[in-house]
Amino acid sequence: MSTPLLSAQTVAVSYGKIEAVLDVSLVIPKGRIITVIGANGAGKSSLLGSLMGILPLAGGSATFEGEPLDRVPVEQRVARGLCLVPEKRELFVTMSVAENLELGAYHRPRSEAKSSLEMVYDLFPRLLERRKQAAGTLSGGERQMLAMGRALMAKPKLLMLDEPSLGLAPRIVKEIFGLIGRLRDSGVSILLVEQNARGALRTADYAYVMETGQVTLQGPAADLAQDPRVIESYLGISGGDSSCSLPSSSVGATNP
Amino acid sequence: MDSTIALFLAQDGITNGAIYALLGLSLVLVFTVTRVIFIPQGEFVAYGALTLVGLETGVVPGTAYLTLVLGIAAFCVDLVRSPDGRQPRVLITRAVSDLGLPLVLLGLSGVVAPANMGPWITVPLAVALVAPMGAYIYRLAFRPLAQATVLTLLIAAVGVHLVMLGLGLVFFGAEGYRATPFTDVSLSLGVIDLGGQSLWVLGVTAVLIVTLWYAFGHTLAGKALRATSINRLGATLVGIPTARSGLIAFILAATLGAISGVLIAPITTIFYDSGFLIGLKGFVAAIIGGLVSYPISAAAAILVGLVEAFASFEASSFKEVIVFTIIIPVLLWQSLRSGHVDEEEE
Numbered sequence: 001m002s003t004p005l006l007s008a009q010t011v012a013v014s015y016g017k018i019e020a021v022l023d024v025s026l027v028i029p030k031g032r033i034i035t036v037i038g039a040n041g042a043g044k045s046s047l048l049g050s051l052m053g054i055l056p057l058a059g060g061s062a063t064f065e066g067e068p069l070d071r072v073p074v075e076q077r078v079a080r081g082l083c084l085v086p087e088k089r090e091l092f093v094t095m096s097v098a099e100n101l102e103l104g105a106y107h108r109p110r111s112e113a114k115s116s117l118e119m120v121y122d123l124f125p126r127l128l129e130r131r132k133q134a135a136g137t138l139s140g141g142e143r144q145m146l147a148m149g150r151a152l153m154a155k156p157k158l159l160m161l162d163e164p165s166l167g168l169a170p171r172i173v174k175e176i177f178g179l180i181g182r183l184r185d186s187g188v189s190i191l192l193v194e195q196n197a198r199g200a201l202r203t204a205d206y207a208y209v210m211e212t213g214q215v216t217l218q219g220p221a222a223d224l225a226q227d228p229r230v231i232e233s234y235l236g237i238s239g240g241d242s243s244c245s246l247p248s249s250s251v252g253a254t255n256p
Numbered sequence: 257m258d259s260t261i262a263l264f265l266a267q268d269g270i271t272n273g274a275i276y277a278l279l280g281l282s283l284v285l286v287f288t289v290t291r292v293i294f295i296p297q298g299e300f301v302a303y304g305a306l307t308l309v310g311l312e313t314g315v316v317p318g319t320a321y322l323t324l325v326l327g328i329a330a331f332c333v334d335l336v337r338s339p340d341g342r343q344p345r346v347l348i349t350r351a352v353s354d355l356g357l358p359l360v361l362l363g364l365s366g367v368v369a370p371a372n373m374g375p376w377i378t379v380p381l382a383v384a385l386v387a388p389m390g391a392y393i394y395r396l397a398f399r400p401l402a403q404a405t406v407l408t409l410l411i412a413a414v415g416v417h418l419v420m421l422g423l424g425l426v427f428f429g430a431e432g433y434r435a436t437p438f439t440d441v442s443l444s445l446g447v448i449d450l451g452g453q454s455l456w457v458l459g460v461t462a463v464l465i466v467t468l469w470y471a472f473g474h475t476l477a478g479k480a481l482r483a484t485s486i487n488r489l490g491a492t493l494v495g496i497p498t499a500r501s502g503l504i505a506f507i508l509a510a511t512l513g514a515i516s517g518v519l520i521a522p523i524t525t526i527f528y529d530s531g532f533l534i535g536l537k538g539f540v541a542a543i544i545g546g547l548v549s550y551p552i553s554a555a556a557a558i559l560v561g562l563v564e565a566f567a568s569f570e571a572s573s574f575k576e577v578i579v580f581t582i583i584i585p586v587l588l589w590q591s592l593r594s595g596h597v598d599e600e601e602e
Contacts, residue, residue, distance in 0.1 A: 054492060078495030090490035092483045103483050106476065107495045150494060 003066040005030045005158050005189050006051070006082075012059035013046040020046035022213040023060065028158060028191055033184050035192040035200040035221065037234060038210035044193040045087055047210070048160050051191075052084040053077050064158070079107045081157030087166060089147040093136030097127055100135050100146055104153030113153065120149040123179065141172035148179070152188075159183065160191040165199060177203045197234035201225040209234070257569065260447045265565040271454040271523070272537075273561020274461035275301075275516045279538025280545065280553040281468065282509040287547045288485030289505040291406050292398055295413040298535020299420035300386055300510050304517025305526040306424070308382040309433040311369050318427025319385050320365040324358040326392035331355055333396060354392070361385050375438045383514040390510025394503055402499065417532070424528035432530070435521035457519045464512065465554065481505065537564070537579060544586050 006028040013021040021043040028034045036044050049055035051062055053074040062069045064082055072080075092100050101120060105113035121128040124145045130138065135146055144164055151159055161180070165173040177199050184190055194200035201207055201221045209217040209230060217224065224230050257265075279297055286294040303319050310317030331354035335347075361384060368381055397416050401409055439452040471478035484491040484501035491498055516534075517526070524530070541560050545553030560579060567578040 052493070054489070073497070074492050075495040075497045078493070084493055086489070086493065090487050090493060092486045092490055094486055095479070095482065099479055102476070103479055103491075103496070104494050106480060110476075154495060 002030070004028055006062065006064050006191070008047075008051065008060065008062040010060035011047065011050060011057060011062060013043070013050045013055055014058040015046075019058070020213055021050065024210070024213070024215050025060075026208055026215070026218075028189055030157075030189055031184065031187060032206060033180060033190040033192060033204040035194060035204035035207045036210055037194050037197040037200050037207060039233075040195060041212075042210040043213040044210055045162050046213075048084055048086075048162050048191070048193055051160065052082065054084075075107065078154055081155065082160070083151040083154050083156035083158070084160045085144075085147045085151045085162060085164065087162040089143050091135040091143060091146055091150070094134055096132050097135055097138070097146055098131040100150050101127070101131075101153050104150035106154075108153075108155065112155070116153050116155060120152050123152070123182075124149050141168050141175075144168060144172075144176060148176075152183075156188060158189045158191060160193070162193050163195060164192070165194060165196045173199060197230070198225075201230075201235075261569065263448050265569055266562065267448060267450060267454060269562035269565030270558060271457050271561070272520075272564060273558035274457050275520055275534065276538045276541050276560050277554045277557035278461055278464060278512045278516045279535055280541035280557045281465070281550055282512045283535075283539055283542040284545060284547055284550055284553050285481075285485075286505050286509045287542070289481060290394075290398060290402075290409075290502040292409045292413055293406070293547075294509060295410070295535070296393070296417040296420050297509060297513055297538060298531030298533070299417060299424060300389070300513025300531065301517040301520070301534050302424055302428075302526055302528055302531030303386045303389070303420075304382055304514030305435065305521035305530075306428040306433060306517075306528065307385050307514075308378055308435050308518045308521050309526075310428075311365065311378040311382055312372075312435055314370050314372065316362070316365045316369050317382075317385065318423075319389075320358075320362045322423060322427065323385055323388055323392070324355075324362055326389055326396070327354040327358040330392040330395045337400075353388075357388055361388075375436075379438070379518050382518050383511060386514035386517070387507060387511040390506040390508070390513075391503055393510075394506035398506070399499055399502065402502070421529055421532070424531075428528045430528065432525040432527040433521075434525045435518070437522040451523075453519075453522045457523075460515065460519060464515070469550075477504075533576070537561075540580065540583050543583055546590060 004027045007026075009025050010023045011021060011025070012019065012023060024043075024047055026034065026036070036047065038044050046055060050057050051069075053069070053072060057070065064077070064080060069077065092103065095103075101117055102113065105116055108116075126142055127145055127149055130142065135143070138146060148161070148164065164176050164180070168176065173196065180190055180192060180203050192200055192204060201224055204221040207218065207221040207224045208215050209224065217227065217229065219227070225235070279301070282297055283294055286292055286297075307317040307319045331350055334350060361381070364381060365385065368377055393416060397412055398409065401412055437451075437453045438456050441452040443450040443452075443455060472482055480491065480496045481501050481504060483494070484496060484498050488498055491501070513535075517531070520526070520534075537560050538557065541553050541557035544556035545551075560582065563582060564575055564579045568575040571578065
């Protein structure tokens, strides 16, 4: 087997004395969607933060394309092809949509950025319409699109998405998950962190379940979707594969 | 007061206001990018002005040595602190910017000072001597505190201010100095003469403001700086080195301060401690702009200049009081409007 794109060994993250992530190991092969599901506070976002380099590792190590990541500053991780779309989007709210996207390609030559921009506008025609609007005036779904678009401008090899479906209407959630699948098909590997287990398991190739900072289950996403423990904890007793919704909200949309 | 006096005061006020505008813009820039309320901004004004006087009077100014000392200190601190600092390539770049640059500037000062050269040489050199200090001071005092609260950063800023004030006294002495005007030309506008130096002040300020506006609005580097000030985490995530954004903000602040200093040196007598009060008036303007708005700060700076000019004519003993009183209704209004603001969203 070729070297995985990203590999994390016994990663630990802590905030002072509080340990958010304990001994998590995961592997992300090229061209796959890997999902990490789990309840709020399970340590999923902390895991992403540490892989991105915005949170220090308290233990363990990570490699990207076989190269160790420790002590690599965030900007160099971005340049190497590692990108994070954070849960809160972190857009430049008073700047225009076009400027947000332009800055996404900060470390790339302007000529390359141009072709990426066309690609992003192709994926998100809505952003093209709103390119002159301030990012702060966008709707929740558009903000998520802009955050993803901005990350894609960096031409990531691995795109890490933190709760991309959070707070979005079911129709938009489906759109976003569909898009994640298309991105994988275009060669971008994806690490998807979600509370929306149903949508995530349907989109992903392989899944990890996190509880209180540790990986408790892992396996091919389709298998996990059938696992009684996952069904009980994350998909609801009714189970099955019929809906796509946030775990705590009512079932909003049905599958076609 | 007749109209001639009013016009004269207005000219004076606008000239000073232009300087306050530059300082106000620097303060807004530094605060939005690094969250530092940059009290020592005024010291760069005094340093710039007194460095120029030194070069004109044939003395190698103390700032030339101070820049070298700060450069050496910054170089050593980075050598110890930064993990990749010992790679040869990084080491060479740093040696050039921290040791080579101040040495060259010191050498130039040694040549220029005794040769009695004109303002076309001395003025840019004075600015160049002070500007790198912004970078060294940021690296020595503020970058290690990048994660600290606004209050901690403010305390550090006050500390830097006191140190620079003391060094100013050591290097320049307690006496006040005035530089020779850049030109003897003056423009006659009806009843008043517009002094050549006032024209320089207004012209240079206008050019700088337009340049900054263009750089922030239309260049990637400028947008990256703005992005850092809007959302630091977002900027980090797109790969903008936010520490470098801070560095650029401080270099710009020092440069703008030094330029302000050389511009007013021929108009006002500058003492080693004059900078503080001048900087504070720029600060009033920045506060009126909420420490975030460039256009409001610039407009407020002109207002501060005008108020100061008319106050000094009508009630000269109260002129500072009147200027600083402007800040009270503004603060009241801002606190009423915004309610409670959390210092930092974590």
